[in-house]
Structures are given as structure tokens and as C-alpha cells.
Amino acid sequence: MPTRTFIRGAFLLLAWMLFGPGVCGLTHAQPGTLVQDREMPSLAGGSAHLLSASSSAEVIVYFRPGQDYSSLTLKEVAALEKELTGKPVHWIAVVSDRYDGAAALAMARQAGIAMPVVVDAGDHLYGELGAAQVPVVVLVDQNYRLVAYESFRKVNYAAVVRARIQYLLKEINDTQLAAALNPPVALTDSEEAAGSRRLLLAAKLLEAKSYEKALENVEVSLQRSPSAAAYALRGQILAAQGKCPEALTAFQQALRLDANNLHAVEGSKSCSAMRH
Amino acid sequence: MSTHLICPSAACTPRSFSLPANRRTTNTLFRGFCLAGILLLSSTLLFGTEVPKRKGVVQPTVHAAIHPVVVKISDSRVAPVPASEKPVSYHAPFDSGDCSICHQGGDTQKPGPVKNVNNELCLGCHDDFHQTLTRKFSHPPAQKNCLNCHNPHNSAQQHLLLEEPTKLCLGCHNQMKMAVSQAKVKHAALTQGDKCLNCHNAHGANVEHLLQQLPMQLCLTCHGKDDAVDHAGKKLTNMKQLLADNPNHHAPVAAEDCSACHKTHGGSNFRLLTNDYPASFYSPYDAKNYALCFSCHEEKVFTAAQTEELTQFRDGSRNLHYLHVNKTEMGRSCRACHEVHASQQDHHIRDSVPYGSKGWMLKVNFVKSPTGGSCSRTCHATKTYNNTRTSAAEPAAAAAAPAKP
Numbered sequence: 001m002p003t004r005t006f007i008r009g010a011f012l013l014l015a016w017m018l019f020g021p022g023v024c025g026l027t028h029a030q031p032g033t034l035v036q037d038r039e040m041p042s043l044a045g046g047s048a049h050l051l052s053a054s055s056s057a058e059v060i061v062y063f064r065p066g067q068d069y070s071s072l073t074l075k076e077v078a079a080l081e082k083e084l085t086g087k088p089v090h091w092i093a094v095v096s097d098r099y100d101g102a103a104a105l106a107m108a109r110q111a112g113i114a115m116p117v118v119v120d121a122g123d124h125l126y127g128e129l130g131a132a133q134v135p136v137v138v139l140v141d142q143n144y145r146l147v148a149y150e151s152f153r154k155v156n157y158a159a160v161v162r163a164r165i166q167y168l169l170k171e172i173n174d175t176q177l178a179a180a181l182n183p184p185v186a187l188t189d190s191e192e193a194a195g196s197r198r199l200l201l202a203a204k205l206l207e208a209k210s211y212e213k214a215l216e217n218v219e220v221s222l223q224r225s226p227s228a229a230a231y232a233l234r235g236q237i238l239a240a241q242g243k244c245p246e247a248l249t250a251f252q253q254a255l256r257l258d259a260n261n262l263h264a265v266e267g268s269k270s271c272s273a274m275r276h
Numbered sequence: 277m278s279t280h281l282i283c284p285s286a287a288c289t290p291r292s293f294s295l296p297a298n299r300r301t302t303n304t305l306f307r308g309f310c311l312a313g314i315l316l317l318s319s320t321l322l323f324g325t326e327v328p329k330r331k332g333v334v335q336p337t338v339h340a341a342i343h344p345v346v347v348k349i350s351d352s353r354v355a356p357v358p359a360s361e362k363p364v365s366y367h368a369p370f371d372s373g374d375c376s377i378c379h380q381g382g383d384t385q386k387p388g389p390v391k392n393v394n395n396e397l398c399l400g401c402h403d404d405f406h407q408t409l410t411r412k413f414s415h416p417p418a419q420k421n422c423l424n425c426h427n428p429h430n431s432a433q434q435h436l437l438l439e440e441p442t443k444l445c446l447g448c449h450n451q452m453k454m455a456v457s458q459a460k461v462k463h464a465a466l467t468q469g470d471k472c473l474n475c476h477n478a479h480g481a482n483v484e485h486l487l488q489q490l491p492m493q494l495c496l497t498c499h500g501k502d503d504a505v506d507h508a509g510k511k512l513t514n515m516k517q518l519l520a521d522n523p524n525h526h527a528p529v530a531a532e533d534c535s536a537c538h539k540t541h542g543g544s545n546f547r548l549l550t551n552d553y554p555a556s557f558y559s560p561y562d563a564k565n566y567a568l569c570f571s572c573h574e575e576k577v578f579t580a581a582q583t584e585e586l587t588q589f590r591d592g593s594r595n596l597h598y599l600h601v602n603k604t605e606m607g608r609s610c611r612a613c614h615e616v617h618a619s620q621q622d623h624h625i626r627d628s629v630p631y632g633s634k635g636w637m638l639k640v641n642f643v644k645s646p647t648g649g650s651c652s653r654t655c656h657a658t659k660t661y662n663n664t665r666t667s668a669a670e671p672a673a674a675a676a677a678p679a680k681p
Binding site for chain 1: 402408477530531576585
């Protein structure tokens with residue numbers, strides 16, 4: 001009995017590996033899928049190739065007329081198309097033949113795209129891509145492999161598509177792509193920044209010979225974000241007050257954190273000279 | 277109009293400020309100073325006072341449409357807040373009476389003009405804002421002048437803000453003000469905590485709309501907890517947990533874009549949905565009811581009885597989406613079979629469906645196969661579908677041109 005179960009399991013696994021993702025796996029085509037080039041009828045007349053042999057990046061924009069998200073997508077793509085003019089990027093917009101071609105062309109032109117708008121007769125490309133969602137921007141590499149399938153997003157859509165293209169053009173590396181896809185958090189404030197502010201204020205107070213207040217602010221800075229610069233400034237203030245022994249201690253604390261801190265090096269020298 | 281930017285007509289005595297009394301003591305010479313200051317400030321604001329451009333730093337995207345070039349900064353907005361108004365935040369130099377840090381004079385009663393009229397004065401200490409204001413997206417009022425939003429002395433608001441955040445922001449963002457006030461379904465994020473600043477960084481950000489992070493990361497700070505409730509007190513799903521437990525995420529979720537389906541500033545649909553969507557398990561088919569889903573998904577998928585392209589949920593060419601959904605009575609809404617956020621199974625198929633009024637959940641028993649799948653014993657007896665092509669004609673695509681070698 002266990003043997004039969006094992007064989008059945010192995011058979012199912014083999015079947016999944018052979019037919020699974022390629023036939024009906026996830027909803028849309030996955031990265032690595034080979035996209036076939038084809039000649040497609042253009043709404044402006046004639047025909048156009050879906051892909052181009054001479055491009056490093058292929059951008060397929062599948063949209064539909066009379067839809068807000070498609071309109072937004074076309075506008076964002078139009079701006080990108082303009083921005084990346086002259087680069088080896090092949091752009092093409094695709095619309096299903098279920099829609100009114102004139103309306104689709106008008107929408108595309110209104111958005112400002114210059115790329116050809118072709119018709120997906122019988123929804124064959126839609127079916128192959130397993131599009132499911134429209135609009136979608138599909139990125140394909142120079143070997144005609146699908147590299148990214150970017151569904152519409154309201155926030156940072158252009159940034160994501162731009163980064164995908166730049167990556168294909170080898171203009172950005174993995175780290176830069178990751179940063180574009182997942183931008184760093186824009187913190188409002190940090191302890192380090194607050195510490196730095198107090199330090200700069202202390203420096204201004206030292207300049208104004210307001211030593212006690214300068215020292216107060218240095219202490220606040222040190223509490224928030226201890227740094228060689230803060231210890232060095234503490235030393236400078238103490239030295240200005242004529243408290244060289246205390247100043248030397250502060251300079252030494254600064255030099256322990258940063259042996260090259262210029263203010264601490266100079267301050268130590270001055271204080272040592274005065275002691276002798 | 278007069279201004280405090282150059283010469284506060286009020287004295288700079290911390291916490292003992294009395295506006296009318298001080299205004300009466302203003303002498304003619306000081307008025308002259310003020311007039312000169314106004315002229316200087318006006319020209320500065322008219323022609324823009326921006327953060328100095330640094331070499332090699334990408335200049336941020338700014339959206340000038342909302343903000344006029346001229347921003348009026350009036351006396352009362354930047355004067356020290358009297359003790360009677362219970363200030364809660366204090367600018368360090370003001371608090372310690374060090375007027376000369378910013379002003380040309382050190383006299384706390386008559387500190388005179390400020391040393392510099394533009395943001396450089398502020399950035400002299402707040403140096404981290406050199407970087408903040410050059411983030412990819414920047415807020416024009418912050419670029420122009422810190423005093424558009426902050427009182428340089430003290431404030432009855434946190435962060436030295438001139439007004440409470442919502443009032444301050446909506447003072448310029450009129451369309452948003454209208455949308456927020458007209459929203460039938462409110463979002464607590466706008467009224468609790470730091471309000472607008474819960475999600476937006478009013479100085480500069482790396483995400484569009486000055487969002488501190490991508491939308492979903494922001495949403496999960498509140499919706500990733502067990503104690504979140506809606507406006508009626510009903511417990512809300514811990515989305516962080518749900519997404520962690522269910523690996524198949526709906527595309528907008530995978531793109532971390534909750535705003536594709538939810539109106540984050542308030543709206544007219546339940547759960548702040550951007551468009552209509554049936555709240556019930558059954559719903560007579562009407563495209564209007566599915567406006568939310570059809571803002572991305574093709575309506576044709578549910579109106580074409582036969583297809584070999586539009587959906588993989590078909591038996592041969594018999595469209596099973598059409599079969600389930602397109603009924604005048606008891607049409608299944610999307611939620612009948614799909615989890616809208618995340619699921620254990622592919623195609624966002626839900627694990628179980630609610631049955632009866634006692635909260636029973638019945639297993640859907642969806643089993644995926646290489647050529648389709650099957651569901652069994654819940655809504656109907658076991659039914660299997662096979663989505664391999666039945667038509668002889670292969671897509672033109674494959675035959676038209678060979679793949680690139």
C-alpha cells in the first residue's frame with residue numbers, strides 16, 4: 001500500500017513538473033517564459049512586430065479603452081517612452097480586437113504614446129500571457145524571455161517599470177533595482193539627526209561664547225547619538241572655558257571613537273602645550 | 277501684510293509673550309525694518325527660495341500645481357505662541373532665550389531681523405534636511421520655506437506645527453479636503469495619531485504622494501495587529517498574519533498597493549473600496565456590481581459563455597467563470613470562490629466557504645491538476661474541468677514567427 005501511494009505521488013509530481021506551470025500553473029505567465037515574436041495589425045495601418053531583434057528591452061503594454069487604470073498606465077508609459085528616447089527599448093501597446101479600435105487609438109494618442117498600437121486578434125496574446133488583469137506592462141529581455149509582469153499599481157508604477165527597463169539596459173544593478181522596487185523608508189526624524197542638530201546648535205553657541213548653553217546642548221547630543229564630533233566639541237567648549245584637564249579627557253574620548261578627528265587632535269595638542 | 281520672518285513685531289521673550297502689548301511698543305524705526313523685510317521676503321517668495329542644488333544630487337520631483345508660488349507668511353502664524361495657548365513644543369534656541377542663533381540681535385525683547393530669510397538658516401542646524409529635501413519626491417512648501425508649516429519659536433502643536441496636521445495640510449489640499457469631508461466611510465488613519473503624517477512625510481519621500489513607505493507597509497502598521505477595529509467597532513483581520521499564512525497574494529497585494537482597491541482617505545463603499553463590489557456570497561450578475569474587480573479584470577471573462585483564451589477556468593471552451601457568476605439569481609460573487617487578499621491555493625481559491633448562520637465553514641476541496649482541477653462535495657458533487665484546447669487552430673502567435681535564437 002505505501003509503495004502504491006509513493007508511486008502515485010511520484011507520478012503526480014512528474015506530471016506537475018512536465019505540465020504544471022506551463023499549462024495552467026499560476027494565472028499569468030511566469031518569468032523565464034519564452035514570448036514568441038509575431039506580426040500584428042497596427043491600428044494606424046499596416047503591421048508591427050511584437051518584439052524587436054535589435055532591442056535590449058521589450059516593453060509590451062496591454063491596455064483597454066474606456067478604463068481609468070489603462071488611461072493612467074498609458075500616461076505613465078508615455079512619459080517613460082519620452083524619457084528613454086534613444087535607448088535600445090522596443091515599445092508596443094496592445095489592445096484586444098474585442099474593443100473599438102478607433103477608441104483605443106484615440107486613447108493612446110491622447111495619453112501621448114508614440115509607440116505602435118497593435119491588435120490582439122482573438123485574444124491569443126492575452127491567453128498566452130494569461131493576462132487576467134488589464135492593464136499590464138510586460139517586460140521581455142533581448143532573448144525574448146519574460147522577465148517581469150507588472151500589473152497596474154496606483155503608487156510608484158512608473159518607478160517600477162523604469163527600473164525594470166534600466167535593469168535590462170544594464171544601467172542599474174541588482175541593489176538599485178531592489179531599491180526601486182522597495183524604496184527605503186523616508187523617516188521623519190531619528191535620534192542621530194536630533195543629536196546632530198543639537199551639536200550644530202552647540203557649535204553656534206560656542207561661537208557666541210555662550211559656553212554653558214553650548215555644553216548643555218552637547219550633552220543632549222551625546223545622550224541621543226554619541227559621536228567623536230560631540231566629544232570633540234565638548235573638549236573645545238571646556239578648553240574655551242579654560243578647563244584643560246577636562247577638555248583633554250573629552251578629546252581623548254573623541255579620539256577613541258575617531259583617531260583622525262581634527263578638532264580632537266588639535267585640541268589635545270593645544271591643551272597639552274598649555275599644561276607644559 | 278507684515279511678516280515675522282524678517283522682524284517679529286513681537287518680542288522674543290520665551291513663554292511670556294503678549295502680542296497686543298508688544299505690538300503697541302513697536303517703534304517707527306522697527307517698522308522701517310519690517311517694511312524692508314516684507315519687500316525682501318516678498319521678492320524671495322515670489323521668485324522662490326529653494327534648497328541649494330548640490331552637484332550630483334538628483335533633484336526631487338515637485339508638484340507645483342497645488343501650491344502657489346507665493347505663500348503668505350503672516351505675523352500671527354510665526355510669532356511666539358502666548359503661554360495662555362499652552363504651547364507644547366519649543367524650538368531649542370527660543371526656549372533657551374538664544375535669539376541670536378537666528379536673529380541678528382541678541383536682545384530677547386527686540387531681536388531684530390533674522391540672519392537669513394530662506395531655509396538655509398534652518399538647515400544650518402537641521403542639516404539632515406539637506407538630504408530629506410532632495411529625496412525623489414519633495415513637498416514644495418518645505419522646499420520654499422520651513423515657515424509655511426512651522427513656527428520657529430513655539431507651538432501648541434507637536435513639531436512646532438502652525439496648526440494641527442489635518443487642518444494645516446487641508447489648508448492647501450482643497451480637493452482632498454472635499455473628499456475627506458464628503459466621505460461616508462471614514463478612515464481612522466486621518467483622525468488618529470499624527471493624522472496625515474501617519475502616512476505622509478511632509479518634507480520629502482522616496483515613494484509617490486510623499487508616502488513614507490509603499491502603501492501596504494504603511495497600512496500594516498495598523499492593520500497588522502489583532503486589535504484593529506472598524507468604525508462600528510467590528511474586529512478587522514490582522515492582515516500581516518493573513519499574508520504571512522497565505523503565500524499566494526493577489527496582484528495588488530503582491531505589488532504592496534492597497535490603494536488599488538481601497539480609498540485610503542475615505543470613500544462611499546464599505547471597507548473603503550474604490551468601487552462597487554457585492555458584500556454578499558450570492559449576487560445577481562450585474563457588471564456594475566463588480567466595478568471594483570473590473571477596474572483590472574476583463575468583464576468579458578464573465579459574459580462570454582465560450583472561450584479558449586479569456587480564462588483557464590473552463591472545461592474545454594465552456595467558460596466556468598460565466599457559468600458560476602453570470603446568473604440572474606444566486607450568481608456567485610467573486611468572494612464565493614476567491615480570497616481577495618491571499619490564499620493557500622493558486623488562483624486565490626479560498627479554502628472553505630461559509631454555510632448557514634452559525635459560522636460553519638465548509639471545505640471547497642479544490643484540487644489542481646496539470647490540465648485544470650476539481651471541486652467537490654461542498655457546493656456541488658465532485659466536478660472536474662479540463663482546460664486544454666479543444667480547437668484545432670493553435671494561436672497565430674506560435675506559428676507566425678520563430679523565437680529569437
